[in-house]
Amino acid sequence: xxxxxxxxxxxxxxxxxxxxxxxxxxxxxxxxxxxxxxxxxxxxxxxxxxxxxxxxxxxxxxxxxxxxxxxxxxxxxxxxxxxxxxxxxxxxxxxxxxxxxxxxxxxxxxxxxxxxxxxxxxxxxxxxxxxxxxxxxxxxxxxxxxxxxxxxxxxxxxxxxxxxxxxxxxxxxxxxxxxxxxxxxxxxxxxxxxxxxxxxxxxxxxxxxxxxxxxxxxxxxxxxxxxxxxxxxxxxxxxxxxxxxxxxxxxxxxxxxxxxxxxxxxxxxxxxxxxxxxxxxxxxxx
Amino acid sequence: xxxxxxxxxxxxxxxxxxxxxxxxxxxxxxxxxxxxxxxxxxxxxxxxxxxxxxxxxxxxxxxxxxxxxxxxxxxxxxxxxxxxxxxxxxxxxxxxxxxxxxxxxxxxxxxxxxxxxxxxxxxxxxxxxxxxxxxxxxxxxxxxxxxxxxxxxxxxxxxxxxxxxxxxxxxxxxxxxxxxxxxxxxxxxxxxxxxxxxxxxxxxxxxxxxxxxxxxxxxxxxxxxxxxxxxxxxxxxxxxxxxxxxxxxxxxxxxxxxxxxxxxxxxxxxxxxxxxxxxxxxxxxxxxxxxxxxxxxxxxxxxxxxxxxxxxxxxxxxxxxxxxxxx
Numbered sequence: 001x002x003x004x005x006x007x008x009x010x011x012x013x014x015x016x017x018x019x020x021x022x023x024x025x026x027x028x029x030x031x032x033x034x035x036x037x038x039x040x041x042x043x044x045x046x047x048x049x050x051x052x053x054x055x056x057x058x059x060x061x062x063x064x065x066x067x068x069x070x071x072x073x074x075x076x077x078x079x080x081x082x083x084x085x086x087x088x089x090x091x092x093x094x095x096x097x098x099x100x101x102x103x104x105x106x107x108x109x110x111x112x113x114x115x116x117x118x119x120x121x122x123x124x125x126x127x128x129x130x131x132x133x134x135x136x137x138x139x140x141x142x143x144x145x146x147x148x149x150x151x152x153x154x155x156x157x158x159x160x161x162x163x164x165x166x167x168x169x170x171x172x173x174x175x176x177x178x179x180x181x182x183x184x185x186x187x188x189x190x191x192x193x194x195x196x197x198x199x200x201x202x203x204x205x206x207x208x209x210x211x212x213x214x215x216x217x218x219x220x221x222x223x224x225x226x227x228x229x230x231x232x233x234x235x236x237x238x239x240x241x242x243x244x245x246x247x248x249x250x251x252x253x254x255x256x257x258x259x260x261x262x263x264x265x266x267x268x269x270x271x272x273x274x275x276x277x278x279x280x281x282x283x284x285x286x
Numbered sequence: 287x288x289x290x291x292x293x294x295x296x297x298x299x300x301x302x303x304x305x306x307x308x309x310x311x312x313x314x315x316x317x318x319x320x321x322x323x324x325x326x327x328x329x330x331x332x333x334x335x336x337x338x339x340x341x342x343x344x345x346x347x348x349x350x351x352x353x354x355x356x357x358x359x360x361x362x363x364x365x366x367x368x369x370x371x372x373x374x375x376x377x378x379x380x381x382x383x384x385x386x387x388x389x390x391x392x393x394x395x396x397x398x399x400x401x402x403x404x405x406x407x408x409x410x411x412x413x414x415x416x417x418x419x420x421x422x423x424x425x426x427x428x429x430x431x432x433x434x435x436x437x438x439x440x441x442x443x444x445x446x447x448x449x450x451x452x453x454x455x456x457x458x459x460x461x462x463x464x465x466x467x468x469x470x471x472x473x474x475x476x477x478x479x480x481x482x483x484x485x486x487x488x489x490x491x492x493x494x495x496x497x498x499x500x501x502x503x504x505x506x507x508x509x510x511x512x513x514x515x516x517x518x519x520x521x522x523x524x525x526x527x528x529x530x531x532x533x534x535x536x537x538x539x540x541x542x543x544x545x546x547x548x549x550x551x552x553x554x555x556x557x558x559x560x561x562x563x564x565x566x567x568x569x570x571x572x573x574x575x576x577x578x579x580x581x582x583x584x585x586x587x588x589x590x591x592x593x594x595x596x597x598x599x600x601x602x603x604x605x606x607x608x609x610x611x612x613x
């Protein structure tokens with residue numbers, strides 16, 4: 001038996017090697033990942049860079065150097081009153097759609113967990129099927145729907161569909177399965193709280209980690225969505241930031257690029273403290 | 287007993303009430319578009335802004351005309367091949383790195399510090415990507431890998447490995463950069479969810495494995511992965527959805543590539559529907575093919591991760607027993 005168990009010093013040595021490898025790998029990856037941000041800053045404040053196709057599928061990077069580095073006055077000039085219109089549009093779409101997505105997903109997941117109703121199991125199966133079929137498949141029908149009812153250039157058509165996101169419901173359900181307790185619910189009922197109030201005042205705070213995690217992901221995905229918005233929003237005063245920043249239009253003014261980058265970082269910093277960790281997510285109990 | 291029943295019924299109505307908003311919006315904004323997309327695939331629907339589909343058999347054409355058209359075009363097959371290739375080539379390295387790092391960083395014995403910082407760093411591309419950073423990420427990657435390929439070639443000239451520029455062509459091609467940038471964009475998501483899943487496993491299971499003398503690899507494959515199955519399912523679904531719907535990164539390289547090396551199914555769909563040809567019907571047929579691919583892959587994933595064989599067996603036995611007792 002004793003030959004199979006490695007001696008203590010050997011294990012320690014192995015642990016040390018593992019530790020060093022992990023640190024080197026993750027720090028290296030972090031540097032590699034954060035480097036492009038410096039490039040982005042250079043693009044905003046310094047050279048203009050773009051990719052040009054070369055012969056045989058290769059690529060060349062073309063740099064158009066600026067004569068002088070951007071002055072502070074020029075930098076402020078980037079944020080003229082016009083550039084705030086796309087920012088406002090993007091904020092309206094992303095903030096409201098994230099809110100609707102999170103709140104109603106939590107509500108749906110709660111309904112699946114707390115109550116026993118006849119169609120519950122069928123509904124849960126339906127959610128699992130629906131989450132495996134992404135909305136992109138149906139985007140053609142969705143765009144036709146907006147054409148048919150003359151909803152082009154309306155922001156709300158991008159907001160409402162976020163209310164029903166099966167992926168978020170599945171995540172919330174996973175979290176609630178692990179944390180929900182019937183006792184709390186019954187105690188609140190005895191105190192005379194209504195069902196809706198129980199959800200808002202007791203269940204939502206319990207689900208805080210799941211909400212924080214999903215807020216980050218929903219906000220980021222809605223913030224950077226390009227494809228459907230660029231087809232539906234044709235009026236320049238209704239376009240979102242991501243459309244201006246997408247590769248299809250000419251290089252956007254630097255201010256727009258900076259505006260595009262900052263809000264998701266703020267959301268992450270605000271929510272990251274509460275990201276789900278250490279909760280038995282749907283794992284096997286006992 | 288009867289009182290408890292009626293109480294339960296009294297509350298169960300709230301279950302229905304709470305899911306009403308979800309169901310209504312889902313039916314109008316997700317289910318209807320999906321249904322109409324399926325219908326358009328069998329219709330004639332061309333020209334910009336046309337909202338008047340004509341069912342193919344009713345105008346004297348075979349119902350499979352759109353499918354025949356896209357199956358005949360070479361660019362569709364290229365798009366399908368590229369999409370699957372990009373997806374698999376991105377998935378394998380991404381998962382290996384992400385799960386390995388997540389497993390080590392959550393290891394109780396290794397005690398790696400700074401998990402929050404690494405999380406932020408790894409998730410950073412996704413935070414600012416999509417549009418703004420994607421371009422600069424590409425520029426950076428291209429210059430980085432182009433230079434390392436150059437160095438490799440220079441070394442091999444001295445060393446005589448026999449590497450020629452043709453051997454290294456893949457590493458300077460569009461496909462390679464698309465894969466690398468996709469890995470960088472998605473890696474953080476997988477990492478964060480993997481950590482959430484692993485930290486949710488009760489410490490006792492790891493302790494038990496430790497006492498039994500399991501190595502780290504054994505612990506990972508026998509304890510960690512099986513006990514985070516729902517999370518694994520969630521991560522897989524995200525990877526499938528994002529990977530097969532890939533459009534933003536490949537379209538940075540534009541449509542100038544005549545050999546269609548960067549064409550994905552979503553780009554093909556966009557080209558058919560909104561860029562020039564306005565053939566909504568053909569695009570709908572292409573979406574149906576994409577839907578089919580999704581269903582096949584998701585079916586496999588569901589069967590391997592969530593399908594409970596014992597439970598379905600038990601249900602079958604129950605049914606049989608009920609039938610037997612009824613007879």
